[in-house]
Amino acid sequence: MMRPLKEIPVSQLMIGSVLAQPVTLPNGVKLLEAGTELTEGYIKKIRKMGIKTVVVIDEQEEKPQRPRPAVQVHDRSEPVQKVYHTLSHLANSDKVRGWMSVVIEARFVHVFESILEELVRHEFLLGQLADVYVKDPFLFDHSINVAVLSGMLGTVKQYDRHKLYELVFGAFLFDCGMLDVPAELIKRNRPLTPEEKKVLEYHTAAGYNKLVKREDVPKRSALCALQHHERYNGSGYPHKLKKGEIHEYAQIVAIADVYHAMISPRYHRKPYTPAEASEYLAAAGNYFFDLELVKLFLTHISIYPVASKVMLSNGQIGVVSSVHSGLAHRPVVTVIQEADGSVVPFPYKVDLQENLDVVIVNRLSG
Incomplete structure (x- = not known):
């Protein structure tokens, strides 16, 4: 009996599809044999060679139906679209632009955008993030922010594209194990x-x-999922690893995880200010986290994103207009309200790197 075949565009290839015919290059060289089960690497290679279509075995008739996921495909179409839209627009979003210092921006955006273009075609990653979104939108937002911050720190570490892809992929799904934790336990506002x-x-x-x-x-x-709660001094879990025993990807994700968790509202507490979270990280260097990684994070990642509304120690209120590359906690602020409460008719800029007697004391909403 002839097996059902289907010719499909390379853009629609799925991991696990089986080639019904060999993939041959224009010069006659055989790239892949018939019967090959496609992996992510094989699909990348086919795309790279400029091949437009391939012939695969029709999986719907040839293969038995796989067990259905916890959230049915038709039930999670909206969450998948939410994830797809978020990732597709993330590289040039205000969220990313706001976190970046000048040094990061020059190298980060282009590479991050190309990684996201690849990840939005990754069925498993989209499905996991969609399940996270359904379970807890806060946890989804946290995962997105941790991935952004981790990717930026990887850029500061001068990771090549391959390493940055591995880091960002792991950062997006570092908390996917929370899908197995009862929702009421995640939202509990008392000591466990x-x-x-x-x-x-x-x-x-x-x-x-x-x-x-x-x-x-x-x-x-x-390893980002396994080790992001390990700590530099061996006090973490699940294996109480120390220092270099913890993979650097997981150490980066851990710093991003703790920082963003602190500045975000939780079910049991109000958010800390970026300054308070930064102070915590600085104090935890070479205790909970590698000191050099903490220094890089605090130096190059803006704790007060552009467009943040802030209060200064002299009582003035302003909006962050730009961020320095070396002193991310001392941005340029456009003053919009004086200390006496009067509105500034012609807003003016104050560079906190030059005005060392003034600091940001709070980030305001609105």
């Missing part, structure tokens, strides 16, 4: 019992086990 704490802490291993067995997930990316 020892039993509840054990359930919560298992999300690191659960996430790693989910990621490491997949061929379309870089193995080092999976």
Whole structure:
């Protein structure tokens, strides 16, 4: 019996599809044999060679139906679209532009954008993020921000594109193990019992086990899920690793995770100010986190994004208009309200790098 075949555009190839005919280059060289099961790497190679269509076995008739995901495909079409839209517009969003210092911007945006173009075609990653969004929109927003901040720190570390891809991929899904944690436990606003704490802490291993067995997930990316709660002094979990025993990707994600978690509202507390979160990271250098990574984070990533409304120590209110590359916590602020409450008719700029007697004391809403 002849197996059902289907010729499809390369842009629609899915990981796990099986070639029904060989993939041959224009010069006659055979790139892949018939019967090859396509991995992410093979699909990249086919695209790179400029091949437009390939013939695959019609999976709907040839292969048995896979177990359905926890959230049905038709039920999660809206969440998937939410994830797709978020990732598609992330590289040039105000969120990204706001975090960047001048040094990062020159090298980061182009590479990050090309990585996102690849990730929006990654079915597993989109599905996991969609499930996170359905379970807890806050957790989804947190994962997006952690990925952005991690990618920026990787750029400061001068990672090449391959390493930056692995880091960003791992950062997007570092908390995917939280999908196995009961929602009421995540939102609980009281101290956890020892039993509840054990359930919560298992999300690191659960996430790693989910990621490491997949061929379309870089193995080092999976370590972000496993090790992002390990700490430099060995006090973390699940394996109490120390210093260099913790992969650098996971150390970067841990810093981004803690920083963004602190400046965000949680179910049990109000957010800390960026200055308070920065002070915490600085004090935790070579204790919870590698000091050099903390220094790079605080030096190159803006804790007061452009367009943030802030209050200065002299009582003035202004809007952050630009951020210095070396002193991200001392941006240029456009003053819009004087200390006595009067509105400034002609807003003017104050460079906090030159006015050292003035500091930002609070970030305001609106």
